[in-house]
Amino acid sequence: MARFDPFSPTFDHPLLNSSPDYGSRTTPFRNRAIGEIGPVSTHSSFRERNKRLRSLEDERNQLIDDLLYQLETTQNHVDRLQMDYNREVDFNRKARQEDSSLRDQLSQVKTIMDRNAYVLILIDADSLLFNKDLLSKGEKGGVEAANKIINAAQSFGTQTLHHLESFRTVVRIYANVKSLADNLTKLKVIERPSLLDEFVRGANGAEVSLDFVDSGSRSNATREKLSEQFQSNIYDCHCHQIILGCDNKYAPILEETIRDPTVLNHITLLEAAPLEKEIATLKDQVKVTKFDGLFRTTKLAAVPAVPKGPLQAVTASLPALSRVESNGTTGTTSSSSTPAMTWASISAQPFLPSGPPSKASTTRTSTPTSMKSPDVVEVKPASKSIERNRFDQRIDKVDSSIPNHEIQRIKKLKLCNIFYLQGASYCTSNNCSHSHTYPLSKGERSILREVARMTPCYYRMDCSDPECIYGHRCPQNKTEDPGCWYGEDCRFYGWGHGIDTRVVKTVKV
Numbered sequence: 001m002a003r004f005d006p007f008s009p010t011f012d013h014p015l016l017n018s019s020p021d022y023g024s025r026t027t028p029f030r031n032r033a034i035g036e037i038g039p040v041s042t043h044s045s046f047r048e049r050n051k052r053l054r055s056l057e058d059e060r061n062q063l064i065d066d067l068l069y070q071l072e073t074t075q076n077h078v079d080r081l082q083m084d085y086n087r088e089v090d091f092n093r094k095a096r097q098e099d100s101s102l103r104d105q106l107s108q109v110k111t112i113m114d115r116n117a118y119v120l121i122l123i124d125a126d127s128l129l130f131n132k133d134l135l136s137k138g139e140k141g142g143v144e145a146a147n148k149i150i151n152a153a154q155s156f157g158t159q160t161l162h163h164l165e166s167f168r169t170v171v172r173i174y175a176n177v178k179s180l181a182d183n184l185t186k187l188k189v190i191e192r193p194s195l196l197d198e199f200v201r202g203a204n205g206a207e208v209s210l211d212f213v214d215s216g217s218r219s220n221a222t223r224e225k226l227s228e229q230f231q232s233n234i235y236d237c238h239c240h241q242i243i244l245g246c247d248n249k250y251a252p253i254l255e256e257t258i259r260d261p262t263v264l265n266h267i268t269l270l271e272a273a274p275l276e277k278e279i280a281t282l283k284d285q286v287k288v289t290k291f292d293g294l295f296r297t298t299k300l301a302a303v304p305a306v307p308k309g310p311l312q313a314v315t316a317s318l319p320a321l322s323r324v325e326s327n328g329t330t331g332t333t334s335s336s337s338t339p340a341m342t343w344a345s346i347s348a349q350p351f352l353p354s355g356p357p358s359k360a361s362t363t364r365t366s367t368p369t370s371m372k373s374p375d376v377v378e379v380k381p382a383s384k385s386i387e388r389n390r391f392d393q394r395i396d397k398v399d400s401s402i403p404n405h406e407i408q409r410i411k412k413l414k415l416c417n418i419f420y421l422q423g424a425s426y427c428t429s430n431n432c433s434h435s436h437t438y439p440l441s442k443g444e445r446s447i448l449r450e451v452a453r454m455t456p457c458y459y460r461m462d463c464s465d466p467e468c469i470y471g472h473r474c475p476q477n478k479t480e481d482p483g484c485w486y487g488e489d490c491r492f493y494g495w496g497h498g499i500d501t502r503v504v505k506t507v508k509v
Contacts, residue, residue, distance in 0.1 A: 118168040119157050119241045120233050121149060121270070125175035125212075126222050127247035128272055129296045130199070135184065138195045142202025145294060146171075146210050152291040153243065156268075160287075161240055171210040172229055173203070174222045178214075186460075187300055187494025188482075223249050234263050243289065245270035248278035258285055273299050298489055384466040387503040393461035394472045395503050402447050410447045413438055417452045420445060421469060456491050461499070466509050473499045 134141035153169040161167060177200060181193035190196060200212045215222040227250065233239045234257060244250070244267065258264050268287040269279065272295035275288075387395045416434035419427040427436070440448065449469060457463050457470025474492035476484040482498045484490050490497075 113237055114164055116168075116238045117161075117164050117166070117240050118170050118238055119153055119161070119243065120229075120239055121153055121169065121171040121243045121245070122226050122229055123171070123173045123245040123270070124222055124226055124247065124250075125173050126180055127249070128245040128270065129184075129189075129300065130294060131296050132189050134294070135190050135195060135199055138198035139202035139205075142199040142204075142212075143206040144202075145199070146203045146206035148294050149210065149291065150207055152294070156243070156289055157241065164240060167240065169209055171207070172226070173210070173212045174215045174226050175212070176215055176217055176222055178217060189300070189494065226250075227253055231257075234266065239266070241266055241268060243268045243270050245272070245295075246279070248276040251278035251282070254279070254282055254286075258282065273297055300488070300493065385506045385508045386464065386466050387506050389500045389502055390504045391500065393499060394463055395499075395501055396453075396472055398453075399446065399450065402450055406447055407450055410444060411451050415440065415448060417448060417469070420448055421452060454491075456496065460495055464507075464509065471496070473497070477501075 130141075130145055134145045137144065149171055150169050153171070157164070157167055157169070177196060178193075181190070181196035184190045184196060185193050200214070203210060203212045213225070215225050226246070230242060230244065230250075230253065234242060244254075246269075254267070258267065264285065265287075268289050269275070269283070271288050271290050274280075275283065387397070389395050414434050415438055416427055416432055416436050419432075419434075419436045420440050424436075452469040453471045454475060455471055457468060457472050459465075459468075459470075461472050463470065463472060471492065474484050474490060474496040476486075477492075477497055477499050478484075479498065479500055483493075484497055487493070
């Protein structure tokens with residue numbers, strides 16, 4: 001069996017290496033006789049060695065203290081991390097529970113909202129007119145119109161509201177029924193005013209969710225009621241879409257509403273006739289749809305409600321309508337006082353007093369009116385009067401000498417009729433887009449009167465202003481012809497055709 005040295009250090013340490021090799025076989029220590037005293041190191045060497053041992057012991061103790069401190073510090077840090085971890089685990093557990101609960105509540109609320117979802121259709125029937133075929137059927141036409149609206153709305157919702165399994169359709173139609181009935185009757189869209197009442201009754205009775213509301217005769221009542229419905233429902237969580245049938249009066253409300261992007265996708269414009277400029281500019285921002293077979297696709301010569309106040313205040317606010325002086329015509333009087341009727345003469349001048357016309361008022365040069373000629377004679381009546389036929393309808397004397405190409409030339413100049421025909425003080429609009437600077441000659445001024453006559457008068461043939469330049473019948477009027485070349489698109493459609501031009505009395509004003 002091999003023997004090993006009992007103490008054989010393997011590392012270089014000054015203290016350990018200074019120890020004697022007691023196990024060495026070569027040392028004479030074990031062979032020394034008992035009691036034999038050999039050479040011994042001095043006391044200083046022992047002290048040095050002891051000092052070194054103590055130093056090593058202190059270093060070891062310090063190392064142990066450092067390790068214990070580090071261990072305690074690490075343990076405290078671990079304990080804090082464990083507490084944080086436990087807290088996060090508990091928080092996440094509660095958050096998941098709350099999230100699950102909120103999702104359940106949201107799902108329940110969404111289910112309730114979707115279960116009561118509806119599409120609202122708002123129609124201003126004063127501007128968006130039902131077609132003639134439906135109106136002429138009375139109550140039956142109202143029922144048919146109501147069914148078509150509901151079916152069209154359901155089809156629209158099915159195509160666009162894919163997130164809804166089902167929805168209701170709510171329809172609100174507003175109109176000044178009495179005024180609308182009178183206007184439609186005068187325009188010969190319906191035979192009698194009661195047909196519209198029957199139409200409204202049929203529409204109201206056909207569908208539970210459809211209401212045709214008479215907004216009353218107050219000015220702007222229809223717009224105010226429809227606007228209130230629009231603003232009340234646009235932010236209703238159950239209302240998923242509003243289909244709005246209106247005209248340019250609603251442009252400010254729409255412009256203000258679509259600034260909010262959260263409701264932009266909830267608005268759809270209902271188009272029948274081409275949208276007017278103020279509304280058409282919004283087509284790029286909102287959806288547009290059409291309900292075929294329900295509404296007129298062309299404009300009628302609308303007859304607005306008669307405004308309050310002096311007639312001069314009305315004319316000053318109207319574009320291309322103005323008050324003018326009388327002007328001569330080439331028509332000659334007959335024994336029946338019937339003036340010569342041509343397209344140009346019908347739309348020319350206001351009125352001259354009855355009695356033999358002056359030479360200046362009955363004759364003109366046969367050559368076309370020169371635009372540079374300043375010597376056109378303007379005839380001013382000695383007294384203001386209005387000529388009427390046997391039906392008490394206003395009959396204006398006209399000028400037939402102005403060629404059509406001159407009329408078209410003046411129209412292209414886009415002159416302000418009020419400014420040139422009434423005077424600068426009458427044009428009170430700050431936003432007038434027509435010219436006020438063109439050097440208009442006397443000859444051109446008489447042509448401008450012709451152009452102004454092409455716009456229908458608000459008071460039609462009942463107008464009692466002798467200086468009114470509005471048109472009181474179609475420029476193409478023929479006594480026995482109930483229409484003209486333009487058909488239903490004529491601005492005088494329904495009331496300005498087939499007018500008897502024989503004057504039977506003159507009313508002085």
